[in-house]
Amino acid sequence: MFRKIPATDAKYIKLKEKYQYTYNDFQKFAQHLTDQAGRSLKSSGKASSYARYLIKLLVLIEEEDGDIINELVSNESVIRLQDLGRHKNFEVYNKDEARFPSATIRCFVEYVNYKYNEKTEQLIDIEFNNKLNEVKENRSYYGSSELIQGPRPRKEKEMSRYGASYPRNPTESIEAKRRNNWTCEVDVSHVTFQSASDNNPYVEAHHLIPMAAQDFYENTIDFADNIVALCPNCHRKIHHAIEEEKRDMLMILFNKHKAMYPSYEIEIDFDTLCAYYS
Ligand SMILES: [Zn+2]
Ligand SMILES: [Zn+2]
Structure with a gap:
């Protein structure tokens, strides 16, 4: 099931379009994380690779499970990506792809967490001001x-x-x-x-x-x-x-x-x- 997916792949293009907003948003987030990890990584293009690998992993999930994830920023997608990462053939694929797939999954989990925190903090923010x-x-x-x-x-x-x-x-x-x-x-x-x-x-x-x-x-x-x-x-x-x-x-x-x-x-x-x- 694990295969090399070029950016010209029809399924890749379709999913990238479907998730365009999250693709861009996740890339910004990944950029921020790599900036924090060390200044030397700044221009390494890692963030854009993470965004591309996210789509590639989603293509693999679609091919394996026969359905697509509707709400990308969700627990469901975190679980399904992590399941993919535990697949018996994942390690070989991961090595072939310079460990970008595993790094992408880790980064995406942090991204979804941040998005959840953001929603929670907005609600707390309003309540906190009311109390103040x-x-x-x-x-x-x-x-x-x-x-x-x-x-x-x-x-x-x-x-x-x-x-x-x-x-x-x-x-x-x-x-x-x-x-x-x-x-x-x-x-x-x-x-x-x-x-x-x-x-x-x-x-x-x-x-x-x-x-x-x-x-x-x-x-x-x-x-x-x-x-x-x-x-x-x-x-x-x-x-x-x-x-x-x-x-x-x-x-x-x-x-x-x-x-x-x-x-x-x-x-x-x-x-x-x-x-x-x-
Ligand atoms: Zn506020
Ligand atoms: Zn004002």
Whole structure:
């Protein structure tokens, strides 16, 4: 069943078209992972190979099982790819293909995990902001000695009703709003309304390096310098807008915050940040 599949293969072309969005998105993700693994890999073209091998593996699955995977970013595809990787003839094929198939499966599992984290974190994000606005004594948090001042190891994940996720410290988020004087960091002219919880203009807290990306960092990213204050419209926008619009916002926010990351031993560049929002 394992065969060499050229990019001109009819089934390859068909599946690549079907999964075009995920193909591009996965390639960006793989690029980000290989960037992190080491600067020397940057131009090795590994990421585009991973994307191509993903399609090749899907062709093999289709040929073996007689049906195709409908929802590519799913548990089903993770299971079926991992099953393929356990097939008795996989090792020979894997060696012949310079171990790209096994590396691709590993990378794709990480990709699907990230996508799940992203969905979970968005739900938690909304709930967290609602809770923040119920804290009546917000003022007692300002400038609190609990605030993180340097690199700290990330906390353990905790169970929430949306699944396991990293905890968020309200003190850091409230401090982030205070530092920005309860204005929207994208544009101070974005007017909201006076919040009943503390009488300040209503803004929401958002982690610029999103909490969904915490898995990629040994140190915590839950500190005030990584949290931006946004008006509700900009907050929705940063989660749901088309890529170009997100990019413009991210540029403004990243330029304001990028100098602060080294003191927390967090490595981030603009392209990586954009990859987290793709
Ligand atoms: Zn958010
Ligand atoms: Zn705004």
